[in-house]
Amino acid sequence: MPDIKPHIRVAAGLIFDARGRLLLGQRPDGKAWPGWWEFPGGKIEAGESVEQALVRELDEELGIRATQVYPWVVYVHEYPKTVVELSFCQVTAWLGEPTGRENQALDWVDPTQIRIDESDHPIGPGGASLLPAATAPLRWLRLPVRYRLSQIQGPEQIDTWLARLRNELLRGLRLVQFREPAWSGEPAQLHAAFQATVALCRQYDARCLINSLHPHAWWSEADGVHLRATDARHVLQQDLRPPGWLGVSAHNAADLECAAELNADFVVLGHVLDTPSHPAVPPLGWAGFRQLAASAGRPVFALGGQSADTLDTARQHGGHGIAALRGPLFPCQTP
Known part of the structure; x- marks a missing residue:
């Protein structure tokens, strides 16, 4: 009988500044996929809504208080060892200045400068690799509203x-x-x-x-x-x-x-x-x-x-x- 992969629910924030730049965080050593870049966020705890989980995670991870959160797309991505249900939200307003509270590097990037390579993986400026689950939302961001x-x-x-x-x-x-x-x-x-x-x-x-x-x-x-x-x-x-x-x-x-x-x-x-x-x-x-x-x-x-x-x-x-x-x-x- 095949092993059943753990199913993890995650709230992920696409955080945009006034110039339309997107905030990325680099996964630190000691976590899965160290060195890869991702959208800030984390696991949804029992009893939390997506928005509540994201506000909490961004406070813990970046030291900011999100004040404008738009629910966007719920997307399931299968990794080699886990299945992750990502509830993507767009964050356009917050209090405080984003800081890597988990010693992770942060970078503001122009999303139009992130390309998708031949293997369907997103590559950021300077050759930075984003997690595979970022491919779909980066394509969707090309859609006007x-x-x-x-x-x-x-x-x-x-x-x-x-x-x-x-x-x-x-x-x-x-x-x-x-x-x-x-x-x-x-x-x-x-x-x-x-x-x-x-x-x-x-x-x-x-x-x-x-x-x-x-x-x-x-x-x-x-x-x-x-x-x-x-x-x-x-x-x-x-x-x-x-x-x-x-x-x-x-x-x-x-x-x-x-x-x-x-x-x-x-x-x-x-x-x-x-x-x-x-x-x-x-x-x-x-x-x-x-x-x-x-x-x-x-x-x-x-x-x-x-x-x-x-x-x-x-x-x-x-x-x-x-x-x-x-x-x-x-x-x-x-x-």
Whole structure:
């Protein structure tokens, strides 16, 4: 009978300063993986919530009092001798100055300067090796927190859409989904609108994903594919995972399990609040959203009634960010 590996629950903090730098700590001698770099944090004790455990660990380990903690992704990583369930949180405010209370070295690094090598291991500036469990969250950090879904509807609205999109790209939008289920024009006009959207996104170094309702032949023209829940099941059955970035729409636990089996980069979960798109379907609410998001194992965007005003609320409930058809993604923006 094979040995059963110990299962350890850990709260890990991705601590960001005002310049967007990420704090790393080096594991000291006497611990497993000495000399490797990691995100600060530690084991969750019985009776503690993730946030309580992280606040305590950061006090003990760094001498700081975290005052703004966003639950983010719960991720399971299997090491040679243990299985670690990592509850990643993003920490953006604290009291005190981080100090290595366990004689560990600390370093503030630009997360964009951390590369993933051929063996799928993260390598920091100067060749520093990060623990293998850091690979996934470092990739997820490349995802913006705002996700715009197109709603052009017909050829006469293409110019209006492109003008609105340009304005959002100028304000920092970096993730767009082309999704036109109610297109009123000819297929050739729809394809032209899609190509114009992709071209505009690339002018601003933004990614444009195409929804799976559109022809498969167009998928390679985008930066990735966003699968509807029903299409995700079909892709999984056919073992046809699309290249590039992969998003999946989810409405329940079964959809999230499908996204996990596809190893999707992120999911869009909803609808969270009342929305004109689904007037007869009860929303998840923020409590329901948080419960499902905690089981996703990857970043989750909140969908349904979302706008710039709900971004912080979504993050407080475990969301990576927000996705929207209509709502303004930036403050003081006209829908």
